[in-house]
Amino acid sequence: MNWKAEFGEKTEQAELEAQEAALKQELSDFRMSVHAWSDSVYSRPRPVFKATAHRVWQRAAGWALVCVLMVGGVSGGLFERQHQQQMARIEAARQAEQQRLAAEQRVREEEEFLAKVDSDVSREVPSAMEPLATLMAEDEAR
């Protein structure tokens, strides 16, 4: 019994040791792999100029876009302001024209009213004066 347990323990220990050794080897391979990969990537030529040129183009394009937006914004603002001023001028002219027409209308109405009053006043003759009026009309006709 005793030797069996001892044998089992030894086998288990040997297995564990083998597993540890395998893990150690795998981690060592992993380390070597990362080192080899990194060395290879690190020593490759880096496209510094290309990247810089790319960045310059990007920056130029960015600035151009900003300029276009700014010019668009400013000219849009100016156009809007001019448009508003023009509309205000047109509105002022229209209001002045309306005021002028209203004034003319008032003058015309006043004149018509006065003319009506005149004619009404001239027509309304007291009945007592009617014969005299008739005579005056006859005189005028003659």
Add this chain to the structure above:
Amino acid sequence: MATAEEIAAQEFSSIVQSHRPQIFRFLLASTRDYDLAETLTQECFLKAHRNWSSFRGDSSAMTWLMRIAINLQKDHWRNRRMQFWRLTQTNAVEMDVASEWLPSGERSAEQKLLAQEQVAHVWQAVKGLSERQRTVFLLRYVEEQELSEIARATGLSEGTVKAHLSRALAKVRTELGGQR
């Protein structure tokens, strides 16, 4: 006679020359993206250059640089999390491509193929690790740093580093164990 500024510039230049490949390697392994690793490496050294005067030398320059690199990649992942296209893993190379690189040594073609497969499985496990576990795992098993160095670089305690490393290793074991 060189001025203090010139001396500092020379010192920094030598630091860049000696540590750049290692920082690049760590960032490449973390992101599996050449261009991103290159960009983050440049950012790392730019940041280091700006703060070179404040580097007191409490830790080694490598630990200091690694800390900057870790923070940069952390920020990067945080920013990416905000973008819907992060799921597409835009420029990251496939695990098979990353595992292709293996020094031939004295192995037979079959052994090499087997090793490549195992490396691919380690990559697969690394992909499933949390950000911290991945960082700790890569620093330990790729950069072969001591636990104390990792603790200084990550700003974690040694105990926390051990815990993250243990969990990471358990996941790797499971991934590899499933393939045996």
